[in-house]
Amino acid sequence: xxxxxxxxxxxxxxxFGQFPIWAEREVERVxxxxxxxxxxxxxxxxxxxxxxxxxxxxxNKYSPGEGxxxxxxxxxxxxxxxxxxxGSSCVMVFQQLQGTNREEVILHxxxxxxxxxxxxxxxxxxxxxxxxxMWGGSIQPRGMRISLTFRKMKDEVHILHEEAPASCMPGVNxxx
Numbered sequence: 001x002x003x004x005x006x007x008x009x010x011x012x013x014x015x016f017g018q019f020p021i022w023a024e025r026e027v028e029r030v031x032x033x034x035x036x037x038x039x040x041x042x043x044x045x046x047x048x049x050x051x052x053x054x055x056x057x058x059x060n061k062y063s064p065g066e067g068x069x070x071x072x073x074x075x076x077x078x079x080x081x082x083x084x085x086x087g088s089s090c091v092m093v094f095q096q097l098q099g100t101n102r103e104e105v106i107l108h109x110x111x112x113x114x115x116x117x118x119x120x121x122x123x124x125x126x127x128x129x130x131x132x133x134m135w136g137g138s139i140q141p142r143g144m145r146i147s148l149t150f151r152k153m154k155d156e157v158h159i160l161h162e163e164a165p166a167s168c169m170p171g172v173n174x175x176x
Contacts, residue, residue, distance in 0.1 A: 011060060011061040011062070011063075011066070012058060012059065012060050012061070013058070013059045014056065014057065014058050014059075015056070015057045015058075015059075016055065016056050016153070017055060019054075019057055023057055023148070026084060026148065026150075027053055027054055027150060030053070030082055030084075030112065030114075030150070031048070031053045033112070034047050034048040034053070034114075035048040043116070043117065044114075044116075046080075047079075047080045047114075047116065050078075050080070050152065052152065053150075053152065054082065054150035054151060054152050055151075055152050055153055056077070056150070056151045056152065056153050057148065057149065057150050057151075058147075058148075058149045058151075059146065059147070059148055059149075060146070060147045060149070061144065061145075061146055062090070062127070062142075062144070062145040062146075062147070063144055064088075064131045064132075064141070064142040064143060064144070065129060065130065065131045065142075066129055067090075067126065067127040067128050067129035067130065068126050068127050069126050070093065070095055070124040070125065070126035071124055071125070071126060072097070072120075072121065072123075072124055072125075073115075073120070073151065076153055076154060077151040077152065077153055077154065078151070078152040078153070078154050079116050079117065079120055079121075080114070080115075080116045080120070080151075080152065081114070081115045081116070081120060081149065081150070081151050082112065082113070082114050082115075082149070082150045082151075083107075083112070083113045083114075083115075083147050083148065083149045083150075084110075084111075084112055084113075084147065084148040084149075084150075085107040085108065085109060085110065085111045085112075085113070085145065085146075085147055086109060086110070086145065086146040086147070086148065087109055087143060087144050087145040087146050088109070088142050088143035088144060088145040089106055089107060089108045089109065089133070089135075089140055089142070089145075090106070090107055090127050090133060090142055090145055091104050091105070091106050091107075091127070091128070091133040091134075091135060091140075092104070092105050092106075092107055092113070092125055092126070092127050093125065093126055093127070093128060094119070094123045094124070094125050095123065095124045095125075095126075096122065096123050097122055097123065097124060098122065103123075104135075106133070106135045106140075130142070
């Protein structure tokens with residue numbers, strides 16, 4: 001397997017550093033989108049100027065009935081997390097950490113989700129494990145879904161990661 005690839009589980013792969021060409025193309029498209037959107041939304045400007053925009057990628061495969069528990073991405077990652085949804089649609093749930101507010105968003109094939117600021121740090125997000133979602137008054141059956149998540153490790157964490165041997169990272173196995 002490629003250098004920089006770390007295996008997670010049977011349905012997950014991670015990559016640190018340089019991405020495969022196909023993923024670099026997606027990052028470039030998103031970078032272009034951020035540059036254009038930052039003209040309307042100035043809070044996106046720092047992300048449009050960041051280099052590299054992202055240096056860590058996770059690919060997750062979800063079969064019908066699978067999901068991911070509510071979570072806030074680790075503090076080891078900088079602000080600005082991007083997810084591209086491929087395959088089947090699903091509903092993602094956002095739950096405010098301090099309060100009772102809850103929001104649901106449907107992610108269709110090809111949708112791009114960008115979380116920063118309070119959405120990144122003050123809300124958990126997850127996808128309930130179920131075979132269908134209720135949206136707009138109708139049942140939406142789930143098929144196979146792939147998510148590509150791009151993040152940027154904080155510089156000080158990235159340096160520690162490069163220096164740490166694989167044996168220092170419990171639960172993560174380096175693929176030769």
